[in-house]
Amino acid sequence: MYGKNKTLGNVYRVYGLNVASEITMPELPAAEQGEGCGIDAFIAYGKVSGDIEDGVVVDPCLKLSKREFYLHIKGTARFYVADGCVIVVQPEGRGDEEEIKVFLLGSCLGMLLYQRNIVAMHGGAVVIDGQGIIITGHTGAGKSTLISALREKGHKFLADDVCALTRDDGSNIMIHPSYPQAKLCRDAMERMGYDTENYQRTDPYRDKYIVPLDRFFSGKEVVLRGIYEIRKVFNQKTEINEVLGAEKLKLILRNVYRMEIIHYLGISGSYFKKCLEIAGSVPVYSISRPEGKITVEEQVGLIMDTLRVKTKLFKPV
Amino acid sequence: MRVAKTIDVDSVVSRDPDIDAADLNGEIVMMNIDKGKYFALNEVGSRIWNMIVKPQKVGNIIDSLLTEYEIDRLTCESEVLEFLGRMYEAGLVNIA
Numbered sequence: 001m002y003g004k005n006k007t008l009g010n011v012y013r014v015y016g017l018n019v020a021s022e023i024t025m026p027e028l029p030a031a032e033q034g035e036g037c038g039i040d041a042f043i044a045y046g047k048v049s050g051d052i053e054d055g056v057v058v059d060p061c062l063k064l065s066k067r068e069f070y071l072h073i074k075g076t077a078r079f080y081v082a083d084g085c086v087i088v089v090q091p092e093g094r095g096d097e098e099e100i101k102v103f104l105l106g107s108c109l110g111m112l113l114y115q116r117n118i119v120a121m122h123g124g125a126v127v128i129d130g131q132g133i134i135i136t137g138h139t140g141a142g143k144s145t146l147i148s149a150l151r152e153k154g155h156k157f158l159a160d161d162v163c164a165l166t167r168d169d170g171s172n173i174m175i176h177p178s179y180p181q182a183k184l185c186r187d188a189m190e191r192m193g194y195d196t197e198n199y200q201r202t203d204p205y206r207d208k209y210i211v212p213l214d215r216f217f218s219g220k221e222v223v224l225r226g227i228y229e230i231r232k233v234f235n236q237k238t239e240i241n242e243v244l245g246a247e248k249l250k251l252i253l254r255n256v257y258r259m260e261i262i263h264y265l266g267i268s269g270s271y272f273k274k275c276l277e278i279a280g281s282v283p284v285y286s287i288s289r290p291e292g293k294i295t296v297e298e299q300v301g302l303i304m305d306t307l308r309v310k311t312k313l314f315k316p317v
Numbered sequence: 318m319r320v321a322k323t324i325d326v327d328s329v330v331s332r333d334p335d336i337d338a339a340d341l342n343g344e345i346v347m348m349n350i351d352k353g354k355y356f357a358l359n360e361v362g363s364r365i366w367n368m369i370v371k372p373q374k375v376g377n378i379i380d381s382l383l384t385e386y387e388i389d390r391l392t393c394e395s396e397v398l399e400f401l402g403r404m405y406e407a408g409l410v411n412i413a
Binding site: 276 | 340
């Protein structure tokens with residue numbers, strides 16, 4: 001292990017990258033020696049000017065170009081991400097380290113992946129009998145509850161919020177592990193019997209908590225076998241339908257992590273090609289669940305059925 | 318800039334080699350990188366895309382479709398020409 005390195009500080013393994021960081025983040029798994037070759041990205045404290053060359057100024061606190069990203073969270077820090085390999089943090093005000101980490105691990109790593117041209121989907125990843133699946137959907141659609149339910153059933157998870165995807169040497173799409181932590185809102189926590197008093201909030205603005213889940217985590221990349229988008233509907237039944245044709249691509253694109261930021265730049269041809277590859281090699285499903293009803297057990301059952309049918313008809317390659 | 322070309326049954330059409338396309342359950346989806354737009358072809362459009370993997374004469378495409386679909390030659394011809402014209406304008410096919 002070289003989790004602690006004299007010259008580089010801490011070296012972590014996240015989204016398939018070795019990240020050397022001046023900021024200590026015990027929530028991230030330490031990189032193992034020999035994993036990948038060298039350091040892929042650096043995180044350091046420094047001065048952030050907020051100047052972006054030929055960029056889009058969304059507002060004074062959010063600027064970006066294809067190779068640069070600037071984010072200013074007043075009272076916390078200024079962040080600068082460049083060339084898919086550097087993140088600079090300039091704390092300000094209270095500069096609370098826990099709050100800084102929320103943006104560092106969220107938007108900053110998300111934009112770093114985008115700059116590296118790695119497709120990242122917004123959602124959680126779970127391993128079921130060796131098959132990786134992604135649960136995606138809008139905030140509040142029920143992702144966390146469903147992922148938690150799968151965890152409680154003994155299926156390990158790779159990611160709670162962001163799934164970094166790459167293609168292996170063949171035609172498999174691989175999901176790369178995030179870190180052993182989940183962000184859960186108060187009602188989900190109460191339903192699962194966690195006492196919110198014992199957990200730290202993600203930020204002062206939302207009733208969301210950081211829950212360490214080391215023993216439920218799998219730090220090994222896995223082949224993606226299905227994408228499931230969950231949404232609330234005014235219906236009585238919980239249903240699952242396979243999404244076909246161009247709709248698959250639309251579903252993937254609308255669930256790309258931080259698409260609300262990326263869309264200011266438009267999607268490059270090579271990024272689009274990767275999304276197309278994912279759509280071409282992985283089945284995609286839409287789960288609709290009735291608003292205001294707890295049907296998570298049914299949802300789990302429907303997902304299991306799709307995985308069972310597949311293993312019966314097709315031998316894994 | 319592309320110079321507008323007219324397409325007729327004697328034109329030879331081929332896929333633009335720079336276009337990435339994927340077959341999603343029978344629907345061909347592709348993107349023109351310069352324009353940043355993506356396109357999804359319906360069943361017949363996808364069939365034509367599969368035919369022009371090698372350069373094809375428009376007349377040959379029409380002949381093949383006539384054997385595969387119940388359609389009269391006149392309608393088929395005008396629809397194929399219109400479709401290929403739009404594909405050409407979108408930069409997805411080349412015409413010789």
